[in-house]
Amino acid sequence: MNGERALPARRASLPIALLALLVPVFVALGVWQVQRLAWKEALIARVDAATQAAPLPVSRLPSGSLDALAYRRVTLQGRFDPAGTTLVTGTSALGSGYWVLVPLRTEQGRAYFVNRGFVPVGSKVADQRRRVGLSQGQGQGQGQGQGQGQVTVIGLLRLTEPHGTLLRANRPALDRWYARDIAAIAAKRGVQADPRLFIDAQGLVPPSSDPAEPVPGLTVIAFPNNHLGYALTWFTMALLCAGLAVVLWRRRS
Numbered sequence: 001m002n003g004e005r006a007l008p009a010r011r012a013s014l015p016i017a018l019l020a021l022l023v024p025v026f027v028a029l030g031v032w033q034v035q036r037l038a039w040k041e042a043l044i045a046r047v048d049a050a051t052q053a054a055p056l057p058v059s060r061l062p063s064g065s066l067d068a069l070a071y072r073r074v075t076l077q078g079r080f081d082p083a084g085t086t087l088v089t090g091t092s093a094l095g096s097g098y099w100v101l102v103p104l105r106t107e108q109g110r111a112y113f114v115n116r117g118f119v120p121v122g123s124k125v126a127d128q129r130r131r132v133g134l135s136q137g138q139g140q141g142q143g144q145g146q147g148q149g150q151v152t153v154i155g156l157l158r159l160t161e162p163h164g165t166l167l168r169a170n171r172p173a174l175d176r177w178y179a180r181d182i183a184a185i186a187a188k189r190g191v192q193a194d195p196r197l198f199i200d201a202q203g204l205v206p207p208s209s210d211p212a213e214p215v216p217g218l219t220v221i222a223f224p225n226n227h228l229g230y231a232l233t234w235f236t237m238a239l240l241c242a243g244l245a246v247v248l249w250r251r252r253s
Contacts, residue, residue: 016252019245023238030234037227044223047071051221055154058112058199066196071221072157074199078106079149080114082132084189087125088177089168092118092218100128100214101180101198103191104153111193113182114153115200117214125175128214135208152205156219158198 047070055075062069080102087098097120103111119128135151164170164179171177172188183195201216 013252016245016248019241019248022241023245026234026238026241030231030238033227033231033234037225037231040223040225040227044225047221047223051156059106059108061157061197066157066159069157070159071219073154073202074157075152075154076104076106076112076199077150077152078104078112080104080132080135080151081111081191082129084113084186084191084193085125085129085132086175086177086185086189087119087123087128088180088185090118092215092220094118094215094218095120097121098123099180101185102128102132103186103189103193104151111186111191113180113185113191113193113198114155115158115180115198115216116204117201117216118218119214131208131210131213134210135213153199153201154203154205155199155201155216158200158219160196160198 046068050069050072053073055073056069058074058076061074081104082102084101084103086101088101090097090099097118100116100119100123101113102116104114105111116132158180160182161179162181162183164181168178170179170181170184172184175188177185180198182193182198186193186195200219202219203216
């Protein structure tokens with residue numbers, strides 16, 4: 001008789017123990033999401049301040065990591081190199097198409113890739129190179145105050161994208177680009193550019209009068225922030241497990 005009573009008690013102990021083990025696991029996950037929430041809110045605040053700050057000259061960028069300067073407003077002046085023009089597949093508020101990356105050389109001899117903006121599906125790299133060349137010609141025609149063919153770019157500092165995407169890796173041999181991997185693009189074009197960054201142009205001075213020019217200022221700045229909901233979910237799971245463990249304990253007793 002005692003053996004028959006002990007058997008159900010042992011069976012009840014297993015789910016109680018399992019529930020008791022799940023409680024700290026769910027609590028730890030909830031705490032982790034709270035920490036992630038604080039980190040994400042700080043990131044959003046930092047990026048918002050960076051996009052509104054006065055433009056920082058690219059010449060003043062540090063030589064090391066630029067992670068803390070992502071989306072910082074920057075400015076630089078130089079001449080575009082049409083031969084380095086590259087189309088990178090992407091999407092924007094205007095639909096599917098390409099980002100037009102072009103190296104810009106400063107007076108100090110340094111080169112930085114600038115994302116001049118977005119063009120629709122069907123655009124050809126040869127056409128974009130021609131437009132860059134024409135815009136440089138317009139700059140030469142003005143040639144006052146800024147130097148022959150020079151432009152001033154104001155934009156957002158973006159970090160290079162060396163890993164691409166999981167399903168669509170860059171194919172340099174075929175000149176097909178799905179991520180803005182500056183080191184790989186520069187190597188393909190034979191350009192010695194800063195491999196750490198590219199600049200999303202918000203505006204050019206002087207502006208182009210060509211209506212078919214790439215559309216600038218379409219940088220997508222979105223940081224999903226669902227961590228509070230995740231934290232509440234994990235804490236609720238912990239409470240449910242704890243409550244169910246108590247109920248089973250009482251029934252066993």
